[in-house]
Amino acid sequence: MTTDQSETVRTGTDVVLEARGVTKHFPLRRTARDLFARKRRSVHAVDDVSLRLRRGTVTALVGESGSGKSTVARLLAQLYPLTSGEIRLGGEPVVAGRGRSFRRYVRRVQLIFQDPFASLNPVHTVRYHLTRALKIHDRAGSGDKELEQALADLLNRVQLTPPQQFLDKFPHELSGGQRQRVAIARALGADPQVLLADEPVSMLDVSIRLGVLNLLRDLKERLHLAILYITHDIASARYFADTTLVMYAGRIVEGGDSETVTQRPAHPYTQLLIASAPDPDRIVAQEEQEETGTGEPPSLIAPPAGCRFHPRCPKAMERCRTELPPRFDLADGQWAACWLYEGVGARSYENEGTGTRASAAGKEVSR
Ligand SMILES: Nc1ncnc2c1ncn2[C@@H]1O[C@H](COP(=O)(O)OP(=O)(O)OP(=O)(O)O)[C@@H](O)[C@H]1O
Numbered sequence: 001m002t003t004d005q006s007e008t009v010r011t012g013t014d015v016v017l018e019a020r021g022v023t024k025h026f027p028l029r030r031t032a033r034d035l036f037a038r039k040r041r042s043v044h045a046v047d048d049v050s051l052r053l054r055r056g057t058v059t060a061l062v063g064e065s066g067s068g069k070s071t072v073a074r075l076l077a078q079l080y081p082l083t084s085g086e087i088r089l090g091g092e093p094v095v096a097g098r099g100r101s102f103r104r105y106v107r108r109v110q111l112i113f114q115d116p117f118a119s120l121n122p123v124h125t126v127r128y129h130l131t132r133a134l135k136i137h138d139r140a141g142s143g144d145k146e147l148e149q150a151l152a153d154l155l156n157r158v159q160l161t162p163p164q165q166f167l168d169k170f171p172h173e174l175s176g177g178q179r180q181r182v183a184i185a186r187a188l189g190a191d192p193q194v195l196l197a198d199e200p201v202s203m204l205d206v207s208i209r210l211g212v213l214n215l216l217r218d219l220k221e222r223l224h225l226a227i228l229y230i231t232h233d234i235a236s237a238r239y240f241a242d243t244t245l246v247m248y249a250g251r252i253v254e255g256g257d258s259e260t261v262t263q264r265p266a267h268p269y270t271q272l273l274i275a276s277a278p279d280p281d282r283i284v285a286q287e288e289q290e291e292t293g294t295g296e297p298p299s300l301i302a303p304p305a306g307c308r309f310h311p312r313c314p315k316a317m318e319r320c321r322t323e324l325p326p327r328f329d330l331a332d333g334q335w336a337a338c339w340l341y342e343g344v345g346a347r348s349y350e351n352e353g354t355g356t357r358a359s360a361a362g363k364e365v366s367r
């Protein structure tokens with residue numbers, strides 16, 4: 001790493017999109033009893049979420065169904081107003097707006113959905129979808145020739161080649177993977193800096209998932225995009241993402257580089273996620289499975305006090321029931337919001353495990 005690059009990383013100037021303490025509560029319709037008790041109940045979908053998306057980096061947001069992942073993506077895409085917190089794009093606070101300011105924002109931050117069939121209009125061709133995206137974002141050029149070139153560039157970029165073979169097809173004439181590539185090409189039509197990909201491969205056949213993930217990785221490298229990759233599959237985060245954040249019941253509970261978080265998960269919830277992910281190389285003994293805890297995610301209308309994971313946590317202590325754990329920093333940028341790590345400095349955590357990691361850290365320092 002050159003001095004310039006390390007300076008950039010340290011000062012965080014490569015951060016494109018940032019969420020600071022972002023919270024979203026969806027108010028529930030009031031029942032007669034609520035009116036009587038003067039209560040306003042709401043779904044605490046996202047609470048105090050802070051994250052940074054950097055240029056040329058994939059950040060995975062992992063968690064089980066209902067943990068608030070899509071809500072985070074929609075908040076970052078400005079599709080919902082925030083209950084509280086702040087979003088910054090290029091260091092500038094984003095002011096919620098419609099019309100021109102929203103369009104300016106969308107040009108830089110694009111969202112890709114899980115189901116490409118639903119996100120493409122079945123009565124329109126690939127040419128229509130892409131031309132529309134280019135025109136909305138003023139990138140269609142000044143004549144037919146320039147438009148054709150821009151369309152071909154988009155399809156080449158998502159590896160749908162030769163472009164002429166795909167331009168006049170309807171969504172139903174494409175495979176699931178090809179449709180998702182068209183949806184990605186449409187997002188690229190805006191020439192964005194950030195792609196928010198909400199479970200972009202979970203509707204696709206297992207055999208073509210890797211191809212689409214590799215395409216996203218290629219875009220990250222060639223176009224220096226900041227990508228948020230939302231998934232419930234923590235194994236794919238290890239393969240594909242540089243950084244992994246783990247979300248539970250509306251809060252981010254652990255973060256760090258993907259290799260560390262998936263190989264040495266610190267938070268008991270991350271450990272549970274990894275233990276329950278199918279892995280043919282690992283046959284988990286019955287007792288070990290029981291030890292990782294079971295149960296359902298909590299209600300988000302009346303979330304548990306203290307740590308939201310405590311009712312399912314095999315390592316829960318008394319204070320976990322009442323006190324919300326702050327974020328504790330561990331080694332190598334890994335952190336966990338768990339009382340187990342109070343007072344466990346980076347060094348002692350590092351020495352706790354195998355020697356491999358300690359020597360890897362040593363290499364970092366001597367570099
Ligand atoms: N528009 C809305 N109005 C009310 N509640 C909502 C709304 N959108 C989401 N929620 C609630 O917020 C919580 C988080 O939902 P979200 O869709 O963000 O979860 P998710 O992690 O994306 O789940 P999945 O993996 O199933 O897609 C859920 O309890 C959901 O019911």
Ligand SMILES: [Mg+2]
Pocket residue numbers: 069070071198
């Ligand atoms: Mg979702």
